[in-house]
Amino acid sequence: MTFSWFKYAAPINFYPLAGKVIPLFWFLAITLTSFGLYWGFFQTPDVLSDQKQYYRIIFVHVAASWMGMWLYAMMVFWGLVGLVFNTRLSFMMAKATSTTGALMAFIALISGAVWGKVSWGTWWDWDPRLTMSLILMFLYIGYIALHSAIDNSRRADKAAAVLSLVGLAIVPVIYYSVNCPNPNECSSLHQESSFKGVESNILLGMLITALGFWMYSFATILMRVRNIILEREINTKWVSEL
Amino acid sequence: MKARQKRLIFVLLGIVAVMGASFLINKAMQGNFYKLYTPKAVLAGEVPIGQVVRIGGLVKKGSLKRSNTKMEARFIVLDRNKNEVTIVTNKILPDLFKEGKSQVARGVLKEDGIFYAEEVLAKHDANYMPTEVKDILKEEHTPITKVKEGVK
Numbered sequence: 393m394t395f396s397w398f399k400y401a402a403p404i405n406f407y408p409l410a411g412k413v414i415p416l417f418w419f420l421a422i423t424l425t426s427f428g429l430y431w432g433f434f435q436t437p438d439v440l441s442d443q444k445q446y447y448r449i450i451f452v453h454v455a456a457s458w459m460g461m462w463l464y465a466m467m468v469f470w471g472l473v474g475l476v477f478n479t480r481l482s483f484m485m486a487k488a489t490s491t492t493g494a495l496m497a498f499i500a501l502i503s504g505a506v507w508g509k510v511s512w513g514t515w516w517d518w519d520p521r522l523t524m525s526l527i528l529m530f531l532y533i534g535y536i537a538l539h540s541a542i543d544n545s546r547r548a549d550k551a552a553a554v555l556s557l558v559g560l561a562i563v564p565v566i567y568y569s570v571n572c573p574n575p576n577e578c579s580s581l582h583q584e585s586s587f588k589g590v591e592s593n594i595l596l597g598m599l600i601t602a603l604g605f606w607m608y609s610f611a612t613i614l615m616r617v618r619n620i621i622l623e624r625e626i627n628t629k630w631v632s633e634l
Numbered sequence: 635m636k637a638r639q640k641r642l643i644f645v646l647l648g649i650v651a652v653m654g655a656s657f658l659i660n661k662a663m664q665g666n667f668y669k670l671y672t673p674k675a676v677l678a679g680e681v682p683i684g685q686v687v688r689i690g691g692l693v694k695k696g697s698l699k700r701s702n703t704k705m706e707a708r709f710i711v712l713d714r715n716k717n718e719v720t721i722v723t724n725k726i727l728p729d730l731f732k733e734g735k736s737q738v739a740r741g742v743l744k745e746d747g748i749f750y751a752e753e754v755l756a757k758h759d760a761n762y763m764p765t766e767v768k769d770i771l772k773e774e775h776t777p778i779t780k781v782k783e784g785v786k
Binding site for chain 2: 437438439440441442443444446447450472475476477478510511512513514517520554557558560561562563564565568569581583589590591594
């Protein structure tokens with residue numbers, strides 16, 4: 393018997409599989425996030441060359457910001473797979489991803505505002521990266537709003553997938569928004585991103601927490617997609633037999 | 635051509651178009667999202683007097699002076715050509731604000747050539763290094779003779 397990926401593109405087969413792996417993702421999410429945060433809060437230097445204890449919000453902020461961007465790309469990917477192959481499950485995955493993505497974008501903005509207040513001296517600034525991250529959150533909200541505004545779920549899926557594709561333009565812009573040749577003439581308050589100047593314990597805490605956030609996202613997305621499957625396949629025989 | 639292939643081509647064209655748009659936005663935004671003036675522009679008279687603008691630059695070492703009698707700080711910002719502009723503010727300076735570091739000030743330039751800032755923001759670099767490590771590195775790079783003499 394050969395293993396077939398397409399077998400699990402059918403909701404009837406995916407539903408029990410997702411149910412099996414959700415506890416695993418929850419376990420990994422809790423372990424990795426608590427380890428990453430423990431390491432970040434207790435095994436890292438107290439004072440940096442220019443920042444004090446408050447820099448530790450980086451462990452939540454960076455992980456959430458990364459997830460906000462990655463999940464958006466993932467949502468677009470599932471939407472496009474749905475558009476091309478007309479598969480029901482991929483649209484459901486896209487829909488399930490949108491809510492977790494919006495949450496991550498929101499956490500990134502809030503934690504960034506708190507950090508910005510103590511370090512830069514302001515809660516908010518129309519810095520390119522901040523502005524684009526705000527737009528990213530609005531895109532998530534727009535996706536959810538458009539999807540729920542259309543009653544026919546197949547039409548809603550397609551329209552929302554197209555909208556999400558258009559919004560994808562924002563993700564590389566966020567990523568490259570601070571690469572400016574001379575920092576003194578650059579309007580961005582964010583510094584250039586690079587791992588070179590990051591102390592190894594800080595980097596470890598950051599990467600492990602980000603992995604934990606990934607696992608959390610998978611767990612919640614799969615839980616949500618199971619609900620969506622039940623909701624949409626309510627009239628099928630296998631659901632009524634559950 | 636099958637309907638699925640047609641859809642695939644449409645989607646790929648869509649991705650190409652969106653990435654093109656993204657590239658153009660990036661190009662247009664290169665450090666120019668909102669207008670940021672440099673000390674050079676101030677000295678050249680390009681900055682409108684009495685209007686709210688932003689000025690960026692490095693805080694000159696040894697230039698920060700706080701008033702003894704009122705809530706006021708005064709410092710000089712530099713650009714890479716060492717042009718200088720004096721900035722006066724009566725607002726709290728952020729924690730990261732330091733001499734030798736970058737800042738962005740929002741305020742108005744008056745006829746006296748001094749920039750009166752309503753808000754001063756600090757920028758930081760991409761270094762997340764503890765202070766101790768930096769000091770050790772500095773010591774290691776200092777010739778031994780100098781350390782012995784107590785000169786650091």
